[in-house]
Amino acid sequence: MAPVNDQLPIVYTIRGCDACVKLLRKFQTDGIVFEERRVELSQTLMDEARRYGDVVPIVVWPDGKVEQGFEGTLGCFI
Amino acid sequence: MPQATTAITPARFEQGLAYADFVAQAAVNRDKFELYYNDSPLSADDISFFRKATALANGPARILALAEAWCGDVYRELPTVARVAEAAGMELRVFLRDENPDIMDEFLSNDGKSRAIPVFVFYTNETRYITHFTERSAGAHAELAAITNEVKLQLNLPPEATFATVPESERQVFLREVIKRITPRFPQWRKESIEEMRALLSAALRLPNRG
Numbered sequence: 652m653a654p655v656n657d658q659l660p661i662v663y664t665i666r667g668c669d670a671c672v673k674l675l676r677k678f679q680t681d682g683i684v685f686e687e688r689r690v691e692l693s694q695t696l697m698d699e700a701r702r703y704g705d706v707v708p709i710v711v712w713p714d715g716k717v718e719q720g721f722e723g724t725l726g727c728f729i
Numbered sequence: 730m731p732q733a734t735t736a737i738t739p740a741r742f743e744q745g746l747a748y749a750d751f752v753a754q755a756a757v758n759r760d761k762f763e764l765y766y767n768d769s770p771l772s773a774d775d776i777s778f779f780r781k782a783t784a785l786a787n788g789p790a791r792i793l794a795l796a797e798a799w800c801g802d803v804y805r806e807l808p809t810v811a812r813v814a815e816a817a818g819m820e821l822r823v824f825l826r827d828e829n830p831d832i833m834d835e836f837l838s839n840d841g842k843s844r845a846i847p848v849f850v851f852y853t854n855e856t857r858y859i860t861h862f863t864e865r866s867a868g869a870h871a872e873l874a875a876i877t878n879e880v881k882l883q884l885n886l887p888p889e890a891t892f893a894t895v896p897e898s899e900r901q902v903f904l905r906e907v908i909k910r911i912t913p914r915f916p917q918w919r920k921e922s923i924e925e926m927r928a929l930l931s932a933a934l935r936l937p938n939r940g
Contacts, residue, residue, distance in 0.1 A: 665799050667827045669844075690757070691799035697757045705908045720904050723893025728801030 655661075659684055663709040665691045668727040670720060671708040675716040685710075690729060700729060736831040739856045742791060745822025748811040755798035762798070766808035770920045771816070774876030775927065779817035782930050789930065790854035794823045795833055796847050802864055803847045805915060806922055810849050813923075838863045851930060860933040866921035873911055878904045 662678070662685045664671035678685055688695040690697040690707060704708050706726035711717050720726040746754065752762045782788045792814055796803045805821070814821035822901035825831050826846050836848045845864040852858060865873075881890055884903060895903050 667797055694755055694757050718901055
């Protein structure tokens with residue numbers, strides 16, 4: 652569960668999820684460095700993401716704050 | 730909606746995955762597909778209706794599903810449709826949404842803006858389009874909207890508030906409360922999906938909606 656680099660936000664995504672793609676674009680535009688964990692590729696990562704929330708994208712910030720969804724969208728249920 | 734020239738020919742339909750093969754190739758959620766397959770919301774009346782529909786000369790013989798294994802709506806709905814296909818003798822073929830954009834483009838929702846899944850398309854034996862169902866029932870969408878409004882009241886948010894417009898400090902509370910309230914409704918939403926598929930077929934085939 653611990654981030655690989657605990658100074659970086661961890662972003663749980665599914666690349667087929669429009670809200671996830673929008674969040675990734677915004678982070679890249681804003682120059683936010685992050686670690687992406689693609690939950691559609693691994694049951695282990697899927698289970699890990701579910702410990703933080705019910706919809707992706709999920710951002711786990713280094714201070715422990717957790718955010719689900721992105722701006723105007725609920726995100727994708729996982 | 731299906732276009733005049735459709736990507737779904739009989740030969741293309743055959744290229745879809747059988748349900749068991751779809752589940753076997755899934756990188757995630759195989760346990761969820763098994764769980765929901767074994768917990769079918771189908772009633773005897775439902776099965777009787779789908780069998781009557783299939784028995785019609787112009788009735789459904791094939792179901793095309795657009796799906797991805799990571800999607801919660803897919804693992805809640807697709808196993809039920811697999812059960813329908815088995816019980817009524819229909820051929821189910823699953824197409825991965827992100828590998829079949831030409832098919833997905835024929836069934837976009839939200840005024841052509843959304844690639845919502847699952848999509849279940851009913852065809853005749855000759856692969857002629859009959860009707861299709863997308864994502865969730867109209868009742869589920871309405872309930873989601875109603876719950877969202879209830880949460881706005883609870884949090885003293887203005888009626889016009891959306892996930893996009895609420896202040897960041899309140900957005901996560903808003904979202905978590907909506908999720909908390911809709912999650913217990915999922916079993917009922919699964920039943921309503923079946924009811925809506927029945928209604929769609931009943932209207933398209935002029936078949937009384939009873940088992």
